[in-house]
Ligand SMILES: CC1=C(/C=C/C(C)=C/C=C/C(C)=C/C=C/C=C(C)/C=C/C=C(C)/C=C/C2=C(C)CCCC2(C)C)C(C)(C)CCC1
C-alpha cells in the first residue's frame with residue numbers, strides 16, 4: 173500500500189518484440205466496457221425510465237453473456253503448475269469444480285439467508301479484486317496505491333450500492349431468493365451502508381488521483397454513477413457482461429501459455445478463438461443448468477433471473493477459488509508462460525517484454541502485461 177509522494181505511471185518496458193500486445197488487449201477490452209456503461213448511462217438520461225421497462229430481459233441476457241468468463245476455470249490450475257506433476261489429476265478438476273458448486277448450492281437451499289450474505293461478501297471481494305488486478309496489469313505491474321482500499325471500493329460500489337440505492341426494485345426478488353435476508357434493505361442499514369460505500373469510494377478515488385491513476389479513478393466513478401442512477405438489474409447486467417467478464421477473459425487469454433507466441437506476434441484472433449473453443453462446452457452446460465433450474469422452480473415472472481442468480485451463486489465458490497489461485501500464483505511465482513516455455517524459447521531467452529512481478533513490488537496482483 174503506497175502513500176506519500178506520487179510516483180509517475182511507469183513507462184512501457186523496452187526490448188520486447190511487441191511490448192504492447194498485452195497492454196493493447198487490456199486497453200481494447202477496457203474501452204469496450206467503458207463504452208458499454210457510457211451507452212447505458214446515455215440511454216438513462218435521454219429516455220428516462222426506458223431501462224426499467226426492459227430490465228428483466230437485459231438482466232437475463234447480461235448473466236448469460238457473462239457465463240463464459242468462468243468457462244475455462246478448470247484449465248487455470250494446469251496453466252499455473254509444472255506440466256508433469258499434476259497431469260494425472262487434471263480430469264478430476266472439472267469434477268471438483270462441480271462438487272464445490274453443488275455444495276454451495278445445497279448450502280444455499282439449507283440456509284438461504286446466511287448463504288446470500290456470504291455470497292454478497294464473496295462477490296464484493298471477487299469483483300473488487302478483479303478490478304484491482306486488471307488495473308495492475310494495465311499499469312505494467314504497478315499495483316494501485318492502497319490496493320485493499322481500491323478492492324473494497326470497487327466491491328462495495330458493485331454489490332452494496334445497487335441494493336441500498338434501489339431497495340424497492342430488488343425487495344421482491346431478494347425475498348424470493350432468501351426471505352430472511354431482507355433486513356439488508358431495512359431503513360437503518362441503508363443510510364449507513366450508503367455512507368460507508370461513498371466514503372470508501374471517494375477515498376480510493378482521491379488516492380488514485382494523487383498517484384496519477386486518472387483512468388482507474390474515472391472508471392471507479394463511472395461505475396458508481398452506473399449503480400447509483402440506473403436500475404440495478406440493468407446496471408449489474410452491463411457490469412457483469414461487458415466489464416467484469418470481458419476484462420477477466422482478456423486476463424485469461426494472457427495467462428494461457430499456449431497463446432504466448434501469437435500474442436508476441438501481436439495477434440489476438442487465434443488466442444480469442446482458442447478461448448471460445450475451450451469455453452464453449454462448459455458455457456453450454458451452465459446455460460442448460462440455468463434453464464433446468466428455472467423450469468424446476470416455481471413459475472413466476474422472474475424464474476429465469478432467479479435461476480440465473482442461483483446457479484451463478486453456486487459457481488461463485490469454485491470460480492473464486494480458481495481466480496484466487498491464479499492471483500496468488502502470479503504474485504509468488506514466475507509467469508506461467510515463462511515456466512512452460514522450452515529451454516530455447518524466446519520466452520526463456522528474455523525476448524518477451526520484461527515480466528514485472530507484483531510480488532517484487534509488494535503489490536496485491538501480478539502482471540506480465542506491459543503498459544502501452
Ligand atoms: C469450468 C467448468 C464448468 C463451467 C464453469 C463455468 C461456466 C463457470 C462460470 C462461473 C461464473 C460465471 C461465475 C460468476 C460469478 C457471479 C457472481 C459473483 C455474481 C454476483 C451477483 C450479485 C452480487 C448479485 C447481486 C444482486 C442481487 C443478489 C439481487 C438483485 C440485484 C443484484 C443483481 C445487484 C462446468 C461446471 C460446466 C464443469 C466443470 C468445469
Ligand SMILES: [Fe+2]
Nearest residue numbers: 241298420491
Ligand atoms: Fe468472475
